[in-house]
Amino acid sequence: ADQYKTYIPAGDQIIDVIPQEFTVDNFQNIPNPIGYGGVKVGANFHIITGDKNAIRNINRAVEKSGLRTKDLVLQPLASSSAVMGQEDLEAGVAIVDIGGGTTDLAVFYEGILKHTVVIPFGGENITNDIKTGLGVLKTQAEQMKVQFGSALSNEAKANAVITIPGLRGMPPKEISVKTLANIIQARMSEIMDFVTFHLKQVGLDNKMLNGGIVLTGGGAQLKHLIQLTEYTTGLNARIGYPNEHLAPGHIEELAKPTYSTCIGLILKGYSDYEHNRKQFETRHVKVEVPEMLKKQEVVADLPLEIESEPERRSRKGLKDFWGKFKVTLIDLFKEEEDHTL
Known part of the structure; x- marks a missing residue:
């Protein structure tokens, strides 16, 4: 076979x-x-x-x-359940989840999962590029990416400048917003080239995916990313927000693309719980016990044994000791197993 x-x-x-x-x-x-x-x-x-x-x-x-x-659960599958509906899956859609360390791609066509891939580049790579290219600290690079970053250098203002405080008495450093956008665009274009390559590999080009590309994850909040995605892939693009399954009055922070995977995992767990509950109800029939067969609860008067405080502390100390010893022993064997592997 x-x-x-x-x-x-x-x-x-x-x-x-x-x-x-x-x-x-x-x-x-x-x-x-x-x-x-x-x-x-x-x-x-x-x-x-x-x-x-x-x-x-x-x-x-x-x-x-x-x-x-x-x-x-694979990350893009969890995210897809939070940001997409059944109509999107049937129309044909590619979900691109841009995380910190990786970018995950899942392609659906006619309601069927056709392809998944993990691209080894993400938001962390963009931050490192900014840090290396501009000679700033990693925290400063991340802050600049979030506040002033753009995926298209043409959309950045040529005369806009970011001032970074100097280290230990050194003069402040001025960085052009357009230079920052050039660094970000170079890495994001590389990621989108990978997406285009994998879409062509499975034969689903811009004529097949009517639902286009759904961008989600923390990296999807980058300015002008939709325009860059559409230009690189030739497909329509939109940001996927996990707000379709959130109840009214929810915290606004949860509706950001950053939480797509988290909400998708919760939906997956709830779906499994409901499935198991329905299976249990179909396999087991609830039987009502007749009143005449119900026995009244009998409470027996038993002598109470009062435990002294020293005895209680001694018993509790012994229990805690064996509990800690057991955990330590299990961890020891796990570490030996890891070294063996």
Whole structure:
């Protein structure tokens, strides 16, 4: 079978398997095969993998915070559920989530996930470019990017200047806003060139994606990014705000593209909870107990044993000691396992 020919990179593990389309005998491009009659059923799946060490580190970080990992979701898939509707998915759309370390791309066509890719450039790279190119501190570079940055140098004012205070008595440094925009545009153009390349790889150019490109993530708040995206890719572009699923009276901060992934993960968790609840209700029937079979609660008068304060402290101290010893022992074995790997 073809599934045995699937190549999984060494050191990776499967995060998710998403069905794209099914075939039943001679019938092709079936989104849902339930109800079809036939002899042979086939399917195409989109397999998402991730680095085992990265996944292990994420799980351990979550566990150390006192929580438990329920599932792993690819970032653009989480963001898409927060900023897009079913109409967008059917029309054909590419979501570009510009984060700090990476830019994630997910392409949907006719309601089916066609392609995903992680581009190893993001907002952090732009900040480092500004820091290196202008000779400023990283905090200053980030602040300039947020306040004065533009993805198009032609839109920047030629005579506008940013004054940076000098270090330890050195004179202030003046930086042209247009020079800042040139640095930002160079990196953003590179990211959009990657997006265009991957869209052409899957054969979905500007004639296929009627929904265009949806920009989200913290990097999507950059000025004139829509114009640069449309110029580079030839597709219509818009900013994706995660406000479709927010209740009235929500905090305005949550409607920013920065929180698209976070809200998408919450929606995913809620969807899974509702699905499990409905499955439980269909499999289990609630039975009402007749009144005549209900037993009255009997409260027995039992002698109470009063524990002295020294005994209580001793028992609590012993419990805390064994608890800390157990956690330390588990962490020790985990660290040895990591070194072995």
